[in-house]
Amino acid sequence: MSAMLRTVNRVLIGLVGLVLVLLGGSVLAVGLGAAPPSWWIHHGPHDVLLSVAERTSRQGAGWWWPTVLAALAVLVLLALWWLIAVLRRRRLAEVVVDTGDGEEALLRGRALEGVLADESGNMDGVQQAHIQLTGRRSAPEVRVRLLLEPHVDPGTALHQLTGQALTHARDSAHLAALPAEVRLRAARHRAARVS
Known part of the structure; x- marks a missing residue:
């Protein structure tokens, strides 16, 4: 589809x-x-x-020009919406998976995102994980955003992510490569009020 x-x-x-x-x-x-x-x-x-005659032919109908201008404004807004929808990075709906017997299967992109988010979110010191698949069906890419606890070393979290979650996803889907763009952010620690 x-x-x-x-x-x-x-x-x-x-x-x-x-x-x-x-x-x-x-x-x-x-x-x-x-x-x-x-x-x-x-x-x-x-x-x-538009000639003067064409511009003034509807002068008696006060609704004509506001209607034309409103329709043109709606067309411009729809064109801008379409342009933004085309230009923004879309989520990958499905990934082509090699089944190992010379055939291919389709894996839902949301399912792979969910598994990656669960495994990444369960890593030590990760508060929240957001995963988005981009790229092509045969060559997917991953955008990862992790919200880390204040005490977590970003290098350790990145090593765990690449060594565990991304490697498991790549191996289970039989992908040759799974490039990832990873963004790490530390959660702000809120001071508790002591009375």
Whole structure:
């Protein structure tokens, strides 16, 4: 399903980009003096998008221009939302696992994240573990954020993470490599009030 969504997303981005390039290039060409075809919306370098007659034809309907502007604002917001959704790093929905008999299986990304979070969270001195899978199905990557107790040495926590949780995940999924970006943060110790 996610592969189909990626394909649809790429096709839509390609079509929108092609339309924008063709429209922008043709408007630029007409603005620089090229002769447009008779059916084109612009007829010369001094032509405007809407003539005075077109702008004032709906003057009696007070709802027209606010509606047009609101619709354009909604379109801009939807385009920005889509752009942000495309550009941000997405979670990996599934990982391709080699079953050892020449076949492949799919492992849910959330399941692998959950196991990694549980094992990382149970390490000595870790208050909280947050795991996110990124990358490709055949070459996953891990983003790890650990909240450590104030007394824990970050080097020891990193060694435990790479030697235990990440190694177990890589071996159990039969992955050649499992690159990880690890962020460690120490929890703040709150002083207790003594009376």
